[in-house]
Every structure is written in C-alpha cells, then in structure tokens.
Amino acid sequence: MRAVVLRSHGGPEVLEIQDVEAPVPGNDDISVDVVATALNRADLLQRMGLYPNPFPDGVEIPGLEFSGTVRSVGAHVRRWKVGDPVMGIVSGGGYAQQLVLPERQAMRIPTGISVADAAAIPEVFITAWDALVVQGVLTSGRWALVHAGGSGVGTAAIQICKAIGARIVVTCSAGKVAACRALGADVVVDYGSQDFVAEVASATAGVGVDVVLDVIGGDYLERNIAALATKGRIIQVGVMAGKPVLFNVGALLGKRASIIGTVLRARPVEEKISISQRFASEVLPLFDAGVLQPVIDRRYQLDDIAAAHEYMASNGNTGKIVIDIAG
Secondary structure, X not given: OEXXXXXOOOOHHXXXXXXXXXXXXXXXXXXXXXXXXXXXXXXHHHHOOOOOOOOOOOOOOOOOEEEEEEEEEOXXXXXXXXXXXXXXXXOOOOOEOEEEEEHHHOEEOOOOOOHHHHOOOHHHHHHHHXXXXXXXXXXXXXXXXXXXXXXXXXXXXXXXXXXXXXEEEEEEOHHHHHHXXXXXXXEEEEOOOOOHHXXXXXXXXXXXXXXXXXXXXXXXXXXXXXHEEEEEEEEEOOOOOOOOOOOOHHHHHHOOOEEEEOOOOOOOHHHHHHHHHHHHHHOHXXXXXOOOOOOEEEEEEHHHHHHHHHHHHOOOOOOEEEEEOOO
C-alpha cells in the first residue's frame, strides 16, 4: 500500500510517499480501505520530531483520523462487515491506503455525510465535545470561551455549543471573524485588535465564562483565569504558544476554579474506545439531523501532503484540511 512515511524529522520535505506492507488485523480488529484523512496540529509536531512514533516497532506513518470502508474483519468481529463505511480516531497510520483498528473504536458515518467528508469529523469534534461537555460540564444557557475559533476544533466547538443551547465567545484572526459569526458564535473577538477578557466581561455582565477551551497556552493562561466565572474550568488541549509562563495561583484559588490538561492521542486504547462509543451514541445523531456539519477548508491529494502541511502551518485554514487518499 502507499503511505506517507517519516524516515527522518524536520520540515514538510521529510514527508515521503512509499510502498509499505499493509497492516494485518487481529481477531478483534477491522482493516479499512482509507478514503480520506485530515490534518491536525499534532501531525506537524510529529513530523518535526516533537511527538514520538506511536508504533515504535513499525514504520512511522502519521495521521490521527480517517474515513473509509471495511476491507476485512477479524475472527471475533461482529459489529462490522466488509464494505461498511466507517470513520474514527487512531494513534497514527491515517496517512495510508489501509489501516487497522479495534472494531469497537470505529464509528459509523452519519446519514447525509459522504465518506470522503467524514474524515473531517472524528478528531476535532470528539476533542471539542470532550473538552466542553464531558470535562467542562457545559450545559444549556452557560458560557464558553474558545480560542482559535476558526480552527478545526474551534469550528466544531461553535457548532456543539449552539447545538446544546450554550453561548460562546471565540477568538480568531481578523480574516476568520465572518466565518465564526456565520457558524453561530455569539461573540467573536479579533485577537489582533480586541481584548478577549474585556469582551467576555461585557458579554456576560461581568460574571465570566463557565468553560474555557484553550489550544494556545502561554500568556493566555492568566487572561483565561481573569475571564473565568467562579467555579469555572479551563480545559487545556494544546500549547501552540510554546513556552511556559508564570501565573498568579491566587487568582485561580479565589475563583475556586480548575485547570484540566487533556489530550486525545495519548489515551490508552480502551479510553479511545470508550470516548468513541459515547460520541457515537450522543453526538452522531446531531449529524444525522443536520445540526452539526464538518467544516472543510481545502482538500489535497496524498501526493500533495507536503503542500497541505505548509498550508496548515500558515494558519490560513478555517476548519479542516482533508487529504483524499482513494482515487
């Protein structure tokens, strides 16, 4: 099979397309013919050598999500049959024509969503829903603050907030303000010219937000605490700002607030299966009903994977960057 292989780490030029041996499913696994995958920030970090190979004994193939059709099933598989359309999260291996995963980790593709478009759903929608609803305990009528509102996670978060009746403030660059508003964000803050702490105070009459979903970190931390309501929660899912910073712990204590660090990729298989099954039960019906939709900014062919990485690094995308593998 053809796959994107990392033989070294560095810039986009290290992404090599090679013929490698296809993975073989175990008794409880399914093998999938991948139709599409999608880019995530973690892919860029892995390419640069900042994420370890999740399969150290094998070829290093990036890719954290996929959509496709079942190619074969293990002896104990009962949930799926050959030809079924499926999607899901994986620890790696998505940049390939075939992959293998436990049958319980795969999810059905929602009604009305094409197999090729479904690759834009798993990673960002599970991340946003898990951060805001499962760990952040966001409910109808409450407020969320989401940074990088035009990103894949951000565009998913806006839709999830509106679907559950919550209100949302997002930050984004000037060029993405209109797109975030169109998705339904209640307040959109251009971080280049506006102070999100002040905008949150204005929108919430000084109360603050109940949940912050942050992928930035750095000096956003202290400002996130300032924007937080009493007993609020900051869910930290990324640190794009890079360097650590000092912050006033007393401000956190005074609000009786919490900071929760979380990642999806590094979770054990059983945790990935658990969150995938819960997402399939609670959230996929919202896709069936047309309430939620994947937001796709641009598509690339597998042969153009380096250009896709360059585009993501430019921060030009609003929503997901999809890589078409089949065809």
